[in-house]
Amino acid sequence: MQKPGLIIGHFEPLHLGHIRSILHASSLVDILHIVITRHPNPNPKFPVTLQDKARWLQMACRDMPFIKIHICDDFSFPVHDSIEDITINIDGYNAKIDYIQNTFEITGDATLLVTEGHPLSKEAVTSALNIDVATTPLHPEFDSISIHYNPIANWDIIHPEARGDYTRTVAIVGGESSGKTVLAHKIANYYGTDLALEMGRLYVDTHLGGTEEGLQYSDYAPIALDHAQAVREAMYQAKSPVTIVDTDFVTTQAFCEEYEGRTHPFVAACIDEFRFDHTLFLANNTPWVADGMRSLGSEDARDRFEDRLSEIFHRHNITTHRISSPDYFQRYQQAIDYIDTHIFAK
DSSP states (O other): OOEEEEEOOOOOOBBHHHHHHHHHTTTTEEEEEEEEEEOOOOOOOTTTOOOHHHHHHHTTTTTTTTTTEEOOOSSSOOSSSSSOOOOHHHHHHHHHHHHHHEEEEOOOEEEEEEEEOOOOGGGGTTTTTTSEEEEOOTTTTOHHHHHHHHHHHHHBOOOHHHHHSEOOOOOEEEEETHHHHHHHHHHHHHHTEEEEOHHHHHHHHHSSTTTSSSOOOGHHHHHHHHHHHHHHHHHHHHEEEEEESSHHHHHHHHHHHHSSOOOOOHHHHHHHHSSOOOOEEEEESSSSOOOOOOOOOSSSHHHHHHHHHHHHHHHHHOOEEOOSSSSSHHHHHHHHHHHHHHHOOO
């Protein structure tokens, strides 16, 4: 009969210390069951679900079939500032461990895996538990509490599978020739981070032959869908606590209303479902540059489009940060200052 092992934890977020403990534990047993519980003190700035945490672990361990991932939403284990603060309620722990083994059908003589020095590993405690206990090496360089409450400062040790839920998205928006694409590339390079490109321009190039002559109402849904996919991919492979997005769904909707005279319900749904953490709204007061695709170059047209953007943001209850300087370098500096303050807390 295969020997089962059991690890119970919050994994919020999953970090490299967790993975190292899991890998060591998996060498001590034949089948390792990982049970994910609710965090008793969730970080309100980074809300994640049990399913999110299961996905991180499932993806991290997907090529290790001897590791089984489970979710337990029926109770949580407390968080302590240090191992010395932990007090053990033997009856309570036995009840929870029995419940977990019965619920997830963990049969045989299972072993509970905990880190070295954990009170559950002390002889006076282990002798009273309904399960054998073994230890994995303690990794003091990974402070789970600090990582939980300040994931941005601990970005490098968050597991790559979890980073997509901790990177903050910043959309750069504005009217035609407002400098948003160049600014988005500058900011992405400044932070060495990922950039979700503007899909409307790419779509016109790949599907319409490089001009908007054939652009029609039915094109706006696939443009929005492509944009959503680009954002998802950029977030999934996030290199930094900030992910930059060139243009947003509000801008796509504004062009649809401007050119087609009606609101697109699918794009409206994208605005509501794919929310960005921050939106930098560039004023349309920079020189207009014709590039063969832009058509809203008059002062009246530019003002009208900017007003339309503002109205759609208001319609969907989106708060933006306005950058109004006509100077490109000042815009760049203001964008960096905003991100440093609101994401990196500098």
